[in-house]
Amino acid sequence: MPTNEYTALVEAKPAEIEQGGRVRLIAVPDTSDDFHITEASWNLPGRGPHVVTTYASDDVTEATAVWRVPDDQTPGTFDVRVTLTLVVNPRRRGSSGSSPAPTDGIARGLTEVTVRARPFASGDAVAVTMRRGDVVETDDQAFWVAIRNSTRALSFNRYLEFLTGTLRKRDARRLAKLQKTRALPFPDMDQYRVLKTATEVFMMANCGVRVDADRLGRPFKGLDLDQERVRLNRPDLDDDPFRAEIRSQWEDYITEGPRLPGEEDQAYLPYLAVIRLRLGDIDLVGDRDVGVNTYGILQSKLTNPCLIELIWNYWHREAHLVHAISALLLRFQNVRTGRGPDPLAHLEIDPLRPLSNLMWGMVNDEQHRLTDTRVAYELFHHYGISLLQPGQPQMRPADSRVHFLGSFHRLLHVVSAFLKEDDDTTVLADAFPVLNALKEVHLQLTEGQGNQYLELPWQARQEDLMYQYMLARPEMREFLPSRTMVAYPEGWMDPVETVKRLYGWPDASVMHFRDLAVFGEQLLIGIRYGNWNDVLLPQQAANWVRYWRPELQGYIHAYRAVTGADLTVDPVDTTMPSVLLRQRLLEQLAGSGAYEDRRRTTPSRLPGYSETF
16 A cells, blocks of 8 residues: 655643653644554654554544653753554545545654753752863963973984984085084094084074964974863864964964064064063164174074073983983093992993994083083072082072072962862862962063073083983993883983992982973973063963973972972972982982991092082
8 A cells, every 4th residue: 555644743731841740742643534543653852762552443543642751851842753653544536436445654743842950859869060160261372382392392302313314404404504613623523523513403493483473383393282182171172173273372472462663563472572672772683694783682582482491401410411421431531430449440341332433522522511610600590509519619609599499389389289279179279379479480580581591501402412312322221231121211311320320329210300301491481481470360370280280290299209398388398409419319328328438538520510429
């Protein structure tokens, strides 16, 4: 039999119901022909297709059902659908006067039922979910993304890839040009000269954030989008929209704010834009504009600032990176350290033969490298801290950031308190203490942002990267026994740990010092170059804490691991880290019985460094 399609008229009684109530449903086919219903299939909310009944009688003309609304049914308006199976007897007669044969029919229809929440009654179990309040987005979040990308580009692993990979054409031209101007006054130093020049090219290629409204994607090249989505709380955003959102924030961040006449379209970091307004009477000059009468602001300092911090070098030196390379250079020169036994004297130096040209060049180039005294004085100028080593002459700095360490540690202290409140969804965390602490640290950092601020950290970073490369060479693994099963993230760490154990230096892991260096640099860059003096709303400080949470908590943990000072408790410890490290070393030596032995030995100064054995 042929099948005809009809519409079913569906009625719900009542059309509005509370949770836990009952709704009576009635369905009738909309047709003038004679019919009877053989089956009714209902689709109820949350239940799926459900056959209510099958009718055996041939006189059923309406289908009924009852929807028992669950107690936990989500409030809202829902569609109730029905499908009726019919047998239709048409009323018109055929040409011979006989009645037409019955046909099958299908009738479909729907109606709406509104479910309201049932008022709470005594004894009800109520499920309550609390979440953090809405987070207000700020444009400086894009700057923090650029900082992480820039510091990652200057990491040791990227440096190693640069040295062992194929140079880009631009870098190859830089290398060829610099080699002509970086001659050394000693023979047979070609390998060392190439290493030194290539390191400088690496820093030129990777140090800095390009501030250009026409090239918004430059600071985010090679960005790890998955990590940034987690940090910025964008887990469901696809790559292209997420990348576009970061670029939009970056464009707003570097183009908004007042500008000098004629520089309205110039992009600057907001902090540097304020400095440019203050120095509006001084012209901008290019890097190639040289001469006796040339005076002005280098434009590259405003449009491509190099984001590095001397604190990176400080913590690597406290990790005994320079001590280790100095001890190896002394062994290379056949010099014994101290009057007592020299641990390296018992090791055969022949495995280092492939490195002899590099080590020869490094020894002869000592006069062109930074001394510990210069680094120590600059650390006083930047952060009010220094490398307090035995045998070091008394320091007499003309200017020192004596309040920086206290301000920075208080910032970390209030950050730890804010994070506890922020994780507690029953309270609204107050970010004003964080904002005030950020302003204090920003003030201290910018007061020390003069003289050798960029030049000395640049030179120190270049030298320390070369030290790390020398220690990471495979020949060092043959010369120095190391713990193979320790998964150090960077290849230079194993030899440093080995030399520390041989000489009985502080036993804190070099991984903690490396974390302090990397995390500390990222945090201070964001504070130094952020225009915190003009920030009034605490949401910006709250976003800073949430974005940098891994680095903040990582720094606090690493600082406690190497110094024993817990920055999360009152009172905040403001003792200079070198003093705490010296105290822990004395406790370590006293526990091993080596302290008195060391006092009876005459120390020998390491080349290029004030540390003594």
